Amino acid sequence: MKTSHIFWGLLFIGLGLLILINNFSTIFMDWSTIWKLWPLVVILLGISLLIKHKYGKGFIAGLAAIILALAIFASFKTATHFFNNDFEIVFDDDGNYEFDITEYSEKYDSTLQFATFHFEAGAGSFKVKESTENLFDATAEGKKDIFKLKRFDNDSTAKLDFGMHGQLRFSFGGDGYKNKVSMKLNPNPVWDFTFDVGAAAMDFDFTEIKARKIKIDMGAASINLKLGDKFAETNIRVDAGASDIDIFIPETSGCEINTDGGLSSKNFDEFEKLESDLYQTSNLDEAENKIYIRIDSGVSSITVKRY
Template sequence: MKTDRIFWGIILVYIGGIILLENFNMIDFSWRYIWRFWPLVLIVTGINILFAKKKTILAIALVAGVTVISLGFITYKGLNNDSNTGITWSNDDKVEVERDSKELNAYTETYDPRFKIVKLEVSGGASSFVIDEYTDNLFEANIKGAKARYILKKTEQDSTVSLDFTTNNNKDFNFKDEEYSKVKLFLNTNPLWDISLKMGAGKATFDLSDYKVRNLDLEGGAAKFDIKLGSLQDSVSLNAETGVAKVVIKIPENSGCLIENTSELSSRKFDGFKENEVGDYETPNFKTAKQKIYINFKGGLSDFEVRRY
């Protein structure tokens, strides 16, 4: 047997096993560690290439052994990822951000009632993003992380304001646990929100049930998204484009919802939905509900779930 088949076979079994265990809530794995240890992946791939044409027992044992040991190390780190994050994740989905031990950077944009629509674009590298409280200002952000360097830009046009909240720490990127930034966002509940979140690896927990959200765009590589939508906006559009990610969307029971899933390799769990004639998924009340939510999933090896509450 060729060593490259063994290598890719172990990789696929590993990824499938991790996703399956996460689906049954048996583990909580941080996919960002795959990115963190990308040099290790290069080393393992290089060893496989060197011995790809050799069919000796020694070559097969070496490739299999190095692959298993490397994946075991990544798994260990991925399952023990919250010890230094500065964020406490409890069973009731509440998030507490610790504000001691490191400098906390704060950003604020004051509220102006003439702005009826806010277009917020947030982008960061390896970060944890949280929305679970509102503010009397238009926007606030608290960032914890020694290497976190963010810029807040504002542009205005009539009754619409655009906020661009992005990190500029690419030159100082560091793979140490303590260098991951922890970002807590606070939004005003009065305006209509269009929100875009882009990140490489990390975690996002957004409770948007008290906000009028019209559009929500999520982009992530090795990431976890936990999003709760409300019923204050008649039409909501959510688009999620991911690599290897876990995406959980919570929607109100009385809202009608249509899901378009264009990823064949991803797992999905849409309880309370039925497949329609074109292969999409919708709630039984989709056509009659006043408030409608449109969800589009695009992903590689991702886990998509929609829950009704």
């Protein structure tokens, strides 16, 4: 049997089986991670061209077909989940959909020493640019009441959950797409952040914030993150798809970057390359403030600059 027949046959069989199983039950897998395996298909097909033995060529081609079937199905599942949960597309707006500007606020208590902030949203423009005397302030522009803010206090720690519910609306012939959020944070507590977003544009200025942990999980997005030197050790974890990532750190802070993004472009000026995916500033050991950055990404542009 020809190698091409094996490849296409197993590809269609694999896709068909995955779709059939999905129609009758839910397949629980991290599809946003699985789709990143597609470069293995190119590697395996290249290996098959180098192998002379026909059975070896057939095995490699079959394995490549199975991986490609998984990657295609994973991309479909990820896109379906994104659009089903984040968007409502309307071609004829009847004018009954209400857009508004909504204010959110939580008061600051001087007994608070720590704060955790979890932000979850789909597509949109999200900013943190200023500080506030309150614990948290936000202004949301878009679909009315699409965001909900919840607060839980435990001794000296406050937990804030701020996220979207329902769907965004993209209207052809109406007001179009709106989802903008501007946030302000109190600089006194030590903050832990979790951001879970889709196709978003993020601009976060944390220069006055005591940031202990920052975890960002994003899809096809762009982020501009500026850090200060207000806390001794900051740990940053970014998990991204096809994204544009720009991080700015103080020149006086020591920094270590660990990346896992073979297809990403990296711009780490003033960093020393220790291993293939490990970079450090020369002042990491003696610096009073240290920043540790871990980035897992697909096809992305990653820049870390010192200022």
